[in-house]
Amino acid sequence: MTGFSRRAVVSGLAASGIVLSARAGEAAPRFGFETVERQAEALAQAPFDATVPPLPAPLAALDYDAWRDIRFKPDRAFLGEAGGPFRLQLFHRGFLYPRPVTVSLVRDGVASPIAYSPDLFDFGRTRLDAPLPADLGFAGIRIHAPLNKPNLLDELMVFVGASYFRFLGRDQLYGLSARGIALGTDGDAEEFPVFRAFWIEVPAKDADALTIHALLDGPSLSAAFRFVVHPGEATTVSVTATLYPRKALDQVGLAPLTSMFFIGEADRGHADDYRPELHDSDGLQIAAGSGEWLWRPLDNPQARRISSFGDANPRGFGLMQRDRAFEDYQDLEASYERRPSYFVETQGAWGEGRVMLVELPTDNETADNIVAFWRPASPYPAGAPVRLAYRVRATLDGALHPNARVLATFIARATASGACQQAEADVAARLKRRFLIDFTGGDLAYFLPDPAKVEVVASATVGTVQATSITPNPHIGGFRAALDVALAAPGSTELRVYLRAGGRALSETWSYPWTAA
Template structure:
């Protein structure tokens, strides 16, 4: 399906060779203290209208084929499509705090979406006009019809300066969207829904129509309604967007499944991990690290915080973490040091972290982490999503909600001591004459934050607590790290050749856990 972005394309590479690592057991964080928007007066367009549209659409046969685009748009390559730029002076005001700009159809984006603005409760579709765009070097032979539609849209807001309208959120391609907080640079993406993710039967539902509500004067919130369609489900989405230092989205969702037994992934996140500090197999690039995210953070229903560093694996792999009433999960970019990236243009250290907090209990299920092999930084190869244990029933509404936060400060997302770095090396001291046991490996973890500084002058009060699902822990120890004002833990593990394990470790003092739980899979060669 050529309309799907590169993120969707790489996800299709997940094959039956993917393995599910030993399923690991993992409260929703309180919703923000904001008053919900008042209900719309009778007769005005509101979320219930989108829900009715989704219900009616689910009762009709799915129409997967998009209307054909004019040949001139079908032939556009990426550079030619990128030249079709929206004119900033044509931006549509959305109240006095937001502006709306549009994306042109063409290249991979061949499915038109209808985009409406809502003023005084009345929705009005935006007609296509060539005057809205600067075509640059791209020349089109014939005028395009007013009912052409658009590929997507973006909202602008005075995010970084009072009088400058910066891009804060963009919806483009299938059900993808990206959101920014202050001083952030685009990196990872979110999706409305994943369907059968990580299987040959994976689907990519798409948004057919959007409605952007005009807020009251001076409002700090924009509201977007969206109608989702796909072979296995339809859906109504409401996104309340609160721009700021950490931009937050409150999402309300009603799905209408068309089929039984479908595996829905709620609040899916997509990112890229090519090279990190723990693996330099793939590149001789002068840049030490290349990634949009460096780990998966989970807040379990029991209150445990779990950190799983990301990898660029040699083959597709899926790791699953069982949980009940999960409180949150997200893909984070914890490393904020420019020296670790050395990229003046792409600014990986400014890529946002996305964290999802369910607004109510999601029940039993699992967080799935999909990791795909990639040989370069231009393909997204990481997916994280929550899959409910039981598939929603067809022809019945399935309701849920969540909060998504885009942040540069991962410390806000985990109150405990946290993992800063993960390294691997041979399981022997540097220069030691002792032989290295086959099937052994040393993992080194830097823990920082919380009150680890308190114990820095009395390190004997702190211990590392390691465990392994297979094999054995040969030794473990910790030392103070004066450069991080935290502790460095080392764990030597030994497996039989070909055996795999899930490692876990955390720091504690007495009976009190001082850090989140670090977990990492490893297979002995």
């Protein structure tokens, strides 16, 4: 490629946080999202440089505890000079975060980089024998705001590591994460583009939102992002992005979400643990372009499992945490019942494609083994900008639609309760299973006195639905649907169930993959 120097682009970014500069005698250009777009476009026209400046030896040797002990001094936080409600802190480089990130403040359209200084940090028990270079940079950013109380600054949002970011609503604790982009997540080699620069607009005194711009770069693309964060009971992040592919993006994932699912009520065979369930999310929620709402319970599979849900112009999708009682987890430290759900609400026409769900096996509760994202039907060609917009909501409320929703899924042998159990080696027993689905909310309470009016609509892509039944469940103000499914031979099937009355759907659609060996 001609006309662009990668070295010039990168050095300009590192020096000032802004690639574009004014000509002699001209005023500096006003910073805006289009500034970041021009930088991303320029980067995309040069080969990706994967070089990471080496960390000074004392930082390179830090373990997790030593790195975590380096804390930003709260009294040195930025953004408070205008009296606004937000505060900016910075992460120190080290441990798993060797790549430098430039951070700039934008005041009245003018961007000014924040210079690294060790005086910004309390190093705690970590002792560094030699002075650190002035161009060290940072590892990421952290935003605080009066989220839970008007007189107390709480952590609101964090960007650190690749393109990951997390944010909280009121009374929430960190669980799942969002990402700027996913590439090759369901393939053989995943790519992790990085946010290499941030620009934070200094908010006014009465601001109720904070705007953050970010420049993303990776082997397959560069991109400009804008995040507008509205803190509240259900904090929302409005995302605007322009992608500049270096190569055709045939395994791209848009608005990706990453979470953890270890054990749940449907399968506790993975761990000998006193806690009934362990997960940051327990289901994938999809709002299809047709108006249908779909619920897919998550699983910790024995091998990698990839599911796709075709759609056109989806309204949204998310990884949700629906179990909200302490009794679901019995964990006094992790408080899984306070982990937020993230739901992506699309803006504009996203065209044809599919929601992808990747479930990976894990033997512990620390691994992020769940990923969900949108994949367009056609690859994005190299050199053609792609623009998209969406909003991500962090919520504790699982009622995103007016119909009934799935509360729990149980799987059992297709025999009467209390009956003598067949041996596990009995092939016929392994090819037949009973699925019980608890539905709650919507108009279900209205039908409790007359359950005969409620119909279970069930289907299987392979095999036979041999029987269905429905039983009032007053404990949840809804119903428990049951279906017995049988396969003629070992294999897999996709099950779907929803409740109906008088031709009207009363519930979302439960979708579940079952494999019988």
